[in-house]
Amino acid sequence: xxxxxxxxxxxxxxxxxxxxxxxxxxxxxxxxxxxxxxxxxxxxxxxxxxxxxxxxxxxxxxxxxxxxxxxxxxxxxxxxxxxxxxxxxxxxxxxxxxxxxxxxxxxxxxxxxxxxxxxxxxxxxxxxxxxxxxxxxxxxxxxxxxxxxxxxxxxxxxxxxxxxxxxxxxxxxxxxxxxxxxxxxxxxxxxxxxxxxxxxxxxxxxxxxxxxxxxxxxxxxxxxxxxxxxxxxxxxxxxxxxxxxx
Amino acid sequence: xxxxxxxxxxxxxxxxxxxxxxxxxxxxxxxxxxxxxxxxxxxxxxxxxxxxxxxxxxxxxxxxxxxxxxxxxxxxxxxxxxxxxxxxxxxxxxxxxxxxxxxxxxxxxxxxxxxxxxxxxxxxxxxxxxxxxxxxxxxxxxxxxxxxxxxxxxxxxxxxxxxxxxxxxxxxxxxxxxxxxxxxxxxxxxxxxxxxxxxxxxxxxxxxxxxxxxxxxxxxxxxxxxxxxxxxxxxxxxxxxxxxxx
DNA sequence: GCACTTCAAATGCCAGACAATTAGAAATCG
DNA sequence: CGATTTCTAATTGTCTGGCATTTGAAGTGC
Numbered sequence: 366x367x368x369x370x371x372x373x374x375x376x377x378x379x380x381x382x383x384x385x386x387x388x389x390x391x392x393x394x395x396x397x398x399x400x401x402x403x404x405x406x407x408x409x410x411x412x413x414x415x416x417x418x419x420x421x422x423x424x425x426x427x428x429x430x431x432x433x434x435x436x437x438x439x440x441x442x443x444x445x446x447x448x449x450x451x452x453x454x455x456x457x458x459x460x461x462x463x464x465x466x467x468x469x470x471x472x473x474x475x476x477x478x479x480x481x482x483x484x485x486x487x488x489x490x491x492x493x494x495x496x497x498x499x500x501x502x503x504x505x506x507x508x509x510x511x512x513x514x515x516x517x518x519x520x521x522x523x524x525x526x527x528x529x530x531x532x533x534x535x536x537x538x539x540x541x542x543x544x545x546x547x548x549x550x551x552x553x554x555x556x557x558x559x560x561x562x563x564x565x566x567x568x569x570x571x572x573x574x575x576x577x578x579x580x581x582x583x584x585x586x587x588x589x590x591x592x593x594x595x596x597x598x599x600x601x602x603x604x605x606x607x608x609x610x611x
Numbered sequence: 612x613x614x615x616x617x618x619x620x621x622x623x624x625x626x627x628x629x630x631x632x633x634x635x636x637x638x639x640x641x642x643x644x645x646x647x648x649x650x651x652x653x654x655x656x657x658x659x660x661x662x663x664x665x666x667x668x669x670x671x672x673x674x675x676x677x678x679x680x681x682x683x684x685x686x687x688x689x690x691x692x693x694x695x696x697x698x699x700x701x702x703x704x705x706x707x708x709x710x711x712x713x714x715x716x717x718x719x720x721x722x723x724x725x726x727x728x729x730x731x732x733x734x735x736x737x738x739x740x741x742x743x744x745x746x747x748x749x750x751x752x753x754x755x756x757x758x759x760x761x762x763x764x765x766x767x768x769x770x771x772x773x774x775x776x777x778x779x780x781x782x783x784x785x786x787x788x789x790x791x792x793x794x795x796x797x798x799x800x801x802x803x804x805x806x807x808x809x810x811x812x813x814x815x816x817x818x819x820x821x822x823x824x825x826x827x828x829x830x831x832x833x834x835x836x837x838x839x840x841x842x843x844x845x846x847x848x849x850x851x852x853x854x855x856x857x
Numbered sequence: 858g859c860a861c862t863t864c865a866a867a868t869g870c871c872a873g874a875c876a877a878t879t880a881g882a883a884a885t886c887g
Numbered sequence: 888c889g890a891t892t893t894c895t896a897a898t899t900g901t902c903t904g905g906c907a908t909t910t911g912a913a914g915t916g917c
Contacts, residue, residue, distance in 0.1 A: 375869070377667060389701060395709055401898060412871045414660050417899085421623060421664045422671035426702070433899045434879025444705045452672070452702070455635060457783075459674070459690045463641055466780060473731075474780035481727035485719075534712060534720035537703075538784050621900070647867060658902045663868090679868045680910030 376411050377418035384419065388428055388441055399429065399439040427452070446533050450540050457545035468549055468597045475542045476590035479523065482530040482539060483586060484579035490529030497525040498571045505564050508557075515560065516550045522567055529574065553600050562592055622657050623664035630665065634674055634687055645675065645685040673698070692779050696786050703791035714795055714843045721788045722836035725769065728776040728785060729832060730825035736775030743771035744817045751810050754803075761806065762796045768813055775820065799846050808838055 372379060387393045400408065405416045420439055423429045427449070430442045442448075461471055486494070501522040505515060520543060527539040555563070566589040573581035618625060633639045646654065651662045666685055669675045673695070676688045688694075707717055732740070747768040751761060766789060773785040801809070812835040819827035 377869090378670075381671065385701070389704060391708070403898085414663075414872095415870060417660075418664055418667045418869095421667050424624075425627065425668035425671040426698070428705070431899065432879085433877070435895090435897045436880055437878080437898050439899090443709050444702065445710065446706060449702055449706055453699075455631070456672070456690065456695055456698070458635060460692060460695055460783065461780070462637070463689050464691065464779075470778055471780055474778050474784065477727040477731070477778075477781065478724060478784065481723040485723070532716055532720050532723075533710075534707070534717055534788065535723065537706065538720065538724065538788055542780065542784055623900090649867085660903095661901065664900095677868065678910090679908070681864090681866050682911055683867050683909080685868090 375418075376409075377415050377422065380405075380409055380411070380416065380419035381422040384423060385426075385428060393441050395441050395443045397441045399441070401438055446537050449537060453537065453541040454544045457541035458548060461545050462548060468601070469594060471542075471546055471549060472590060472594055472597070475546055476586055476593075478539055478542050479527065480583045480586050482527045482532075482535050483582040485530035485532060485535070486526055487574050487577050487579040487582045489531045490526075490574055494525050494529035495571065495575055498522055498567070498574065501525065502564060502567045502571060505560065505567065512553070512555055513551060515555055516547055519550065519563070520544060520547055526570065526574065553597060555596075559596055563589070566592060621664075622655075623661050623668065626651075626655055626657070626662065626665035627668040630669060631672075631674060639687050641687050641689045643687045645687070647684055692783050695783060699783065699787040700790045703787035704794060707791050708794060714847070715840060717788075717792055717795060718836065718840055718843070721792055722832055722839075724785055724788050725773065726829045726832050728773045728778075728781050729828040731776035731778060731781070732772055733820050733823050733825040733828045735777045736772075736820055740771050740775035741817065741821055744768055744813070744820065747771065748810060748813045748817060751806065751813065758799070758801055759797060761801055762793055765796065765809070766790060766793055772816065772820065799843060801842075805842055809835070812838060 369379065384393070384399070393399070399405065399420075402413050402416050402420070406413045409416065420429060420431065423439075424431060427442055427444055429439045431437070431439045460466070501518045504510070504518045505522075510518075523543050524536075524540070527543065528536050530536070566585060569585040570582060570589070573585055615625065630639070630645070639645070645651065645666075648659050648662050648666070652659045655662065666675060666677065669685075670677060673688055673690055675685045677683070677685045706712070747764045750756070750764045751768075756764075769789050770782075770786070773789065774782050776782070812831060815831040816828060816835070819825075819831050
């Protein structure tokens with residue numbers, strides 16, 4: 366692991382990159398302890414604060430964890446799906462909000478990915494996943510639910526559907542796509558009529574999943590996508606015609 | 612933005628979280644300049660190195676960028692898809708290598724997601740995407756190609772297919788799934804026979820995309836998935852029977 | 858008006874020190 | 888001898904203070 370003091374890049378960034386590469390390449394294995402900060406500062410011939418900045422960069426990506434005390438230090442972290450979820454969601458959310466991605470594009474991607482999960486979920490979902498879906502549908506039927514709560518329940522419903530596929534890689538990839546849409550969905554006000562239609566479509570999906578009918582699940586998802594797109598279109602059109610709503 | 616000095620968590624982690632939340636919530640907008648390190652250290656009542664560690668954490672996630680000089684400072688970064696790709700790929704790669712995800716599971720997820728892109732790609736791909744696919748197929752037919760180069764070309768082929776869908780959200784999500792599989796694929800040695808079969812299936816895919824035939828594209832992808840799974844199975848079986856290969 | 862110089866602000870980096878935490882070793886007591 | 892307590896060393900977390908480097912902007916001279 367070498368760094369170039371004459372490089373234009375920050376020393377801490379170079380050090381972080383060197384260690385990250387070693388982790389990705391497998392030179393440093395899970396739970397292995399890195400040298401202490403003092404030793405690293407000697408090895409790289411930089412000061413301890415600089416080493417610390419590098420370690421914090423890695424900690425921000427959950428590549429290492431640190432522990433204080435006599436046997437403490439920095440350890441290569443076993444990156445778990447649970448840890449990776451929030452980062453994935455944060456990144457996806459910001460990508461959507463900062464890049465003027467149209468609602469249509471985001472929605473298309475989300476439902477396309479979700480349809481990809483549908484066959485697996487229909488065949489493999491546990492009774493637990495199905496129960497979660499039914500419970501969320503029931504919650505969505507409650508009158509007096511705020512729009513935010515309705516959206517949150519919507520996300521929970523779809524996550525249960527995706528998790529039902531029993532493939533952690535799919536769940537991880539989908540988490541970003543599904544949750545990142547929530548801020549966009551929260552811009553929509555749902556009338557009682559809208560909610561009834563969505564609940565009906567959710568019920569179609571749950572029924573199809575219960576019957577282990579992969580095709581019907583995909584078809585119901587497509588219907589829900591159309592409904593969502595139509596709803597968003599009308600909301601954005603109304604907002605455009607009288608922009609002084611707020 | 613407040614932090615709790617008595618909290619067990621690192622001060623720099625708390626500060627980073629506070630600023631990150633402000634960015635995600637929209638309190639800090641793109642290209643806005645954060646207070647200088649000296650000002651932040653006053654606001655949070657911590658020292659400058661602590662503030663710097665917090666800023667490095669955010670920089671590691673591309674949430675901010677820093678600039679030296681008179682008008683320098685830390686700025687809220689417009690997170691672009693280009694910047695997010697490498698992080699997504701690194702994370703996905705580590706998730707697969709550290710969590711004993713079976714080849715089968717990863718492969719299933721990858722092809723499921725790719726099939727989700729197929730209909731869009733068949734209908735929208737530019738001539739450029741198609742040309743890239745043909746070029747990679749041609750490269751894969753060259754004798755004397757190393758296994759690594761063959762895999763790299765394979766990734767390029769599939770990325771062209773995915774990018775052909777013209778949906779940046781899909782491309783972003785798929786980048787992780789496709790590229791993260793490369794280390795797993797690199798464990799496989801491809802015989803000339805294997806390569807010929809894969810090239811033939813790639814040609815089927817390219818032909819279907821050229822005809823704008825979404826169904827045929829999905830079918831060809833499924834055939835390729837089966838071939839890949841079968842190939843991996845035989846390789847792993849052979850390795851298991853005589854484990855002292857290396 | 859243009860080129861050059863100077864300046865100030867900000868980040869990047871460093872040295873040294875002290876505080877807090879923690880596991881293990883050592884000492885003490887029953 | 889065993890259990891408990893205390894001590895100690897190692898390590899990270901934080902602070903103070905300072906210097907180096909970069910860079911835009913203001914000033915200066917021609």
